[in-house]
Amino acid sequence: MLKKNLFLIFNFFLVFTGYAVNFENNCVPTDNSYVLNIKAYDFGPATDSVVLNIGKTVFSNVINKDDFTVDILIFSSKQIGMNNGLVKSQKKIKNAYLTDENGNKTWEVIGNFIKIEFDIHPSDEYVTPFVSKSFYSDDTLYGYKIQNHRLGINIEKRSGIICKDIAPFNIDKYRYKNYLNDDKSDFEYIEFNYASWKPENLNKNKIPLIIFFHGIGESGTDIYKPLLEIKSSALIQKKIQSYFADGAAVLIPQCPTGWLEITELDPFGNRLWVPVDINGTIDKVTMPVVKFLSKIFTEEIEPVERDNTPVSYYTLAIKDLIDNYIKNNPDIDISRIYVGGCSAGGYMSLNMLIQYPSFFAAGFPVCAAYPYSRINYKQIESLKNIPLWFVVSKNDEVINPEKCTYPIVKKLIDLNAKDVNYTYFDNVKDSSGLFFNSEANDEENKKEPYLYNGHDSWIYLFNDEVSNNDLSLFKWLASQSNSN
Numbered sequence: 001m002l003k004k005n006l007f008l009i010f011n012f013f014l015v016f017t018g019y020a021v022n023f024e025n026n027c028v029p030t031d032n033s034y035v036l037n038i039k040a041y042d043f044g045p046a047t048d049s050v051v052l053n054i055g056k057t058v059f060s061n062v063i064n065k066d067d068f069t070v071d072i073l074i075f076s077s078k079q080i081g082m083n084n085g086l087v088k089s090q091k092k093i094k095n096a097y098l099t100d101e102n103g104n105k106t107w108e109v110i111g112n113f114i115k116i117e118f119d120i121h122p123s124d125e126y127v128t129p130f131v132s133k134s135f136y137s138d139d140t141l142y143g144y145k146i147q148n149h150r151l152g153i154n155i156e157k158r159s160g161i162i163c164k165d166i167a168p169f170n171i172d173k174y175r176y177k178n179y180l181n182d183d184k185s186d187f188e189y190i191e192f193n194y195a196s197w198k199p200e201n202l203n204k205n206k207i208p209l210i211i212f213f214h215g216i217g218e219s220g221t222d223i224y225k226p227l228l229e230i231k232s233s234a235l236i237q238k239k240i241q242s243y244f245a246d247g248a249a250v251l252i253p254q255c256p257t258g259w260l261e262i263t264e265l266d267p268f269g270n271r272l273w274v275p276v277d278i279n280g281t282i283d284k285v286t287m288p289v290v291k292f293l294s295k296i297f298t299e300e301i302e303p304v305e306r307d308n309t310p311v312s313y314y315t316l317a318i319k320d321l322i323d324n325y326i327k328n329n330p331d332i333d334i335s336r337i338y339v340g341g342c343s344a345g346g347y348m349s350l351n352m353l354i355q356y357p358s359f360f361a362a363g364f365p366v367c368a369a370y371p372y373s374r375i376n377y378k379q380i381e382s383l384k385n386i387p388l389w390f391v392v393s394k395n396d397e398v399i400n401p402e403k404c405t406y407p408i409v410k411k412l413i414d415l416n417a418k419d420v421n422y423t424y425f426d427n428v429k430d431s432s433g434l435f436f437n438s439e440a441n442d443e444e445n446k447k448e449p450y451l452y453n454g455h456d457s458w459i460y461l462f463n464d465e466v467s468n469n470d471l472s473l474f475k476w477l478a479s480q481s482n483s484n
Contacts, residue, residue, distance in 0.1 A: 022161065023038070023161055023162070023163040023166055023167050023224070024160055024161065024162055024163075024167055025162065025164055025167040025168070026102060026162060027159070027160030027161070027162050028053075028101045028102065028160075029051055029052060029053040029101075029113070029159045029160065030053060030157075030159045031053055031055040032053065032054070032055040032155055032157060033052075033053055033155060033157040033158060033159035034050040034051060034052045034053075034144065034146060034155055034157070034158055034159070035050065035051045035103070035158070035159060035160045035161070035162055036050055036129060036141075036144075036158060036160070036161045036162065037049040037050060037051065037103070037162050037163075038129050038161060038162065038163040038165075038228075039163065039164075039165060040163070040165040040166070040227070040228045040231045040233050040234070041120075041122075041231065042122070042231060042430065042432070042452070042456075042459045042462075042463070043122035043127075043452065044128060044228060044229045044230075044231075045128055045129060045130065045163075045228040045229070046120045046127045046128060046129070047091070047118060047120075047127070047128075047129040047142075047144075048117065048118055048120055049103070049115055049116060049117045049118060050070070050115070050116050050144060050146065051099060051102075051103040051113060051114070051115050052113065052114045052115075052116065052146060052153070052155055053101075053112060053113055053159075054112050054113075054114060054151070054153050054155070055112065056112055057110050057111060057112050058098075058110065058111070058112070058114075058151055059109055059110050060097070060098040060108070060109050060110065060111070061109070062150075062151065063096055063097060063098060063114060063151075064096070064150075065093045065094070065095055065096040065116070066093075067148045067149070067150045067151065068093055068096055068116060068146065068147070068148045068153075069090060069146075069147050069148075070090060070091040070093060070116065070118070070144055070145070070146050070147075071087045071089075071090055071091075071144065071145040071147075072087065072088045072089045072090065072091060072126050072142050072143075072144060073086060073087055073088065073142060073143040073144065073145055073156075074086045074088055074131060074142060074143070087145075088126060088142070089125070089126045091118045091126075091144070092118060092119040092120075092124075093116055093117070093118060093119070094117045094118060094119040095115075095116070095117040096114060096115065096116045096117070097114070097115060098110075098111045098113065098114060098115075099111070099113045099114065099115045100113060101113055103115050116146070121435055121438065121450075122430075122435055122450055122452070123438070123439060123450075126142065129141055129142055130142070141158075141161075143156065143158065144156070144158070163228075165227070165228070165231075165233040165234075165237075166195075166224060166227045166228060166233045168197055168236060169195040169196065169197050169227065169233070169236070169252075170195065170196050170197065171193065171194075171195055171223050172193070172194060172196070173191060173192070173193055173194075174191070174192055174193075174194055174253070174317070174321050174324075175189055175190070175191050176189065176190045176191075176316070176317035176320050176321070177189060178190050178316065178317065190313075190314065190317040191256070192253060192254055192255060192256050192314075192317070193221060193222070193223040193253075193254045194223065194251065194252060194253040194254060194321060195223050195226075195227055195250075195251075195252045195254075196249070196250065196251050196252070196325065197235075197236045197249065197250045198247075198249045198250075198329065198331075199241065199246065199247030199248075199249075202246065202247075202331055203246060205245070205246045206331050206332060206333035207244065207246050207247055207248055207249055207331060207332065207333060207336075208244060208248045208249070208332075208333055208336030208337070208338060208361075208478070209248065209249045209250075209251060209322075209325070209326070209332050209333075209336070209337050209338065210235055210248050210249070210250050210251070210338045210339075210340070210477075211251045211252075211253075211322065211337070211338065211339045211340070211352075212226075212232050212235060212250070212251075212252050212339075212340050212341055212345070213253070213255075213259060213339075213340070213341030213342075213344075213345030213346075213348040213349055214226035214229075214230060214232065214252070214254065214255070214341070214342065214344075214345045215230065215341075215342050215343035215344050215345050215458075216258045216259070216260065216343065216344040217229065217343075218230060218254070219254065219255045219256065219257060219258050219259075219344075220254065220256065221254075221256060222254075223252075223254045225254070226252055226254055227252065230342060230458050230462070231458075231459075231462045232252055232458075232462065234462035234463070235248075235250045235252075235462070236250050239464050240462075240464055240474050243472070243474040243475050243477070243478045244478045245478075248338075248478075249329065249331075249332055251321075251322065251325055253318055253321060255314060255344075255348075258273065258344055259312050259314060259341075259344045259345060259347055259348035259351070260273050260274045260312070260344050260347060260369070261273050261312065261313045261314070262274055262310040262311055262312060262313055263310075263311050263312075263313050263315075264310065271313055272310075274310045274347075274374070309351075309354060309374050309375055309376060309379055310374060311351065311355065312347075312348055312351045314348070315351060315352065315355055318348075318352065319352070319355075319356065322337070333481075334482075335361060335481045335482040335483045336361050336480065336481050336482070337359060337360050337361055337482075338360065338361055338362050338363070338364070338477055338480065339352055339353065339360050339362075339363050339364075340363060340364035340365065340366065340461075341365060341366065341368070342366040342367055342368075342457075342458040342461070343366075343367050343368070343369050343398070343399060343455065343458075344369050345366075346365040346366050346367055346368025346369055346370060346399075347365075347368055347369040347370040349363055349364070349365045349368070350363070350365050350368055350370045350375075350383075351370075353383060353386055353388075354375070354379045354382065354383065357382040357383065357385065357386060358482075360386065361387070361480045361481050361482045362386065362387040362388065362389070362419075362476075362477055362480035363386060363387070363388050363389075364388070364389045364390075364391065364461070364473060364477065365388070365390055365391070365405075366390075366391040366392070366457055366458045366461055367391070367392050367393070367396055367398075367399050367401075367405070367455055367456075367457045367458065368390070368392075368399070368404055368405055368408075369399045369404065370404055370408070371403050371404050372403065372404065372407035372408050372411065373403070375408065380408075380411055380412065380415065381415065383412060383417070384412050384415045384416070384417040384418060384420070385417075385418050386418070387418060387419035387420075387476075387480045388412070388417070388419070388420050388421065389420075389421040389422070389423070389466070389473050389476060389477070390405050390408070390409050390420075390421070390422040390423070391422070391423050391425075391457050391458075391460065391461055391466050391473070392404075392405040392406075392422075392423075392424055392425070392457055393424070393425045393426070393427055393428050393454045393455070393456075393457040394424055394425065394426055394427070394454075395426065395427050395428075395454035396454045396455045396457065397453075397454055397455065398453070398454075398455035399455060401424070405422070409422045419480075421468055421473075421476065422468075423460075423466050423467070423468060423473070425457060425460060427451060427454055428451070428452040428453065428454055428455075428456045428457055428459055428460070429448075429449040429450065429451050429452065430449040430450040430451075430452070431449065431460075431463060431465060432463075433449075435449070435450035436448060436449060436450055437449070437450055437451060438450075461473065
């Protein structure tokens with residue numbers, strides 16, 4: 001159990017490696033190069049195919065997937081094309097066939113573009129296209145050496161990266177002037193990235209705005225992490241957008257450090273954090289990892305009712321971003337501003353609802369890292385008037401729902417909350433039919449759907465699989481308005 005807890009902790013405080021790359025909606029590979037195709041899956045980003053321009057023409061009937069090998073390499077950007085990268089693994093090839101320049105299968109008998117599809121699985125360490133070790137800093141993407149000795153193919157040069165899931169987003173930076181005292185004589189700047197999107201061809205009707213906060217693992221300076229790692233890019237896809245008559249705008253800010261960093265300071269002037277441990281309790285410390293580890297070996301702290309709730313250091317900056325976005329986009333309906341988030345982002349969504357209870361039309365916290373013991377009675381009273389939908393998995397071992405989600409929901413129900421909904425899943429498993437528990441020892445269990453970490457209940461959210469009595473969360477969300 002200790003080993004498992006340490007594993008969860010390590011993943012909770014991942015080193016923030018960068019996605020220093022440009023994603024395109026379409027790209028044609030140049031001679032003797034490949035274009036990488038990346039897609040956001042439930043488990044994160046995956047390289048599911050490459051399109052090659054082999055620099056010569058071949059007949060379609062000589063293309064055989066078994067003749068190809070695709071090595072996964074680590075090398076710096078300066079080394080690309082030199083065939084000297086460190087081989088980490090090999091991609092499992094599912095199919096290979098002739099295509100047009102855009103990677104679409106063609107029935108032509110001759111051509112120079114070939115698509116190689118890969119067999120992917122959530123348990124594959126190298127399914128992701130991104131290097132996760134901090135000491136490989138020159139290039140954050142794995143390289144690929146693609147060979148076919150029968151056809152004389154030896155390609156290592158990458159000419160582009162396609163990710164249709166996130167290419168439509170607008171990426172920008174925001175800078176907020178944060179005053180440190182009442183007379184505004186001292187200040188600091190808070191800078192962070194954000195992604196935004198609006199439907200095309202808007203008519204005269206105003207549209208709602210969905211704001212989503214990522215978890216702590218997606219913090220940093222690369223906005224593509226929250227879009228890909230937790231598949232929040234699904235918010236702009238047709239499946240979710242169809243619930244809103246004219247579509248909904250989407251705003252996804254990225255926290256440089258963590259939403260759990262608060263405004264209070266320690267005696268040395270360092271900002272405190274409110275890290276959540278495996279048991280779901282919370283304490284203000286300046287070194288969250290140390291506190292995390294120490295709590296494994298100590299008794300559980302009984303929650304107590306607090307006078308004040310820790311306020312995220314990023315509260316004012318995020319509110320200013322939202323206000324500025326609305327100001328610059330007059331087609332946003334200010335009576336339909338929705339806010340949600342997962343894990344630490346679930347904390348941030350509740351934090352914003354608590355600080356601005358009359359501003360948001362509804363909230364949807366997912367596996368929220370917000371212990372009940374840190375919300376006082378006055379704040380619960382303000383939350384009861386906001387339509388809310390909580391989502392969590394019962395087997396979440398990262399954020400204990402018995403200390404966070406369950407008691408908050410119960411208290412709201414006891415207070416006759418205006419509109420409180422909740423969906424408690426038993427676990428988090430693959431529902432796509434694509435991935436199975438292939439590493440199981442017996443054949444019967446190998447046919448069972450793949451089980452994800454119980455903390456990953458946002459998978460159900462972004463697959464539009466959260467519902468109560470046939471009412472989906474997003475259909476419910478689309479009906480919420482401050483004018484109701």
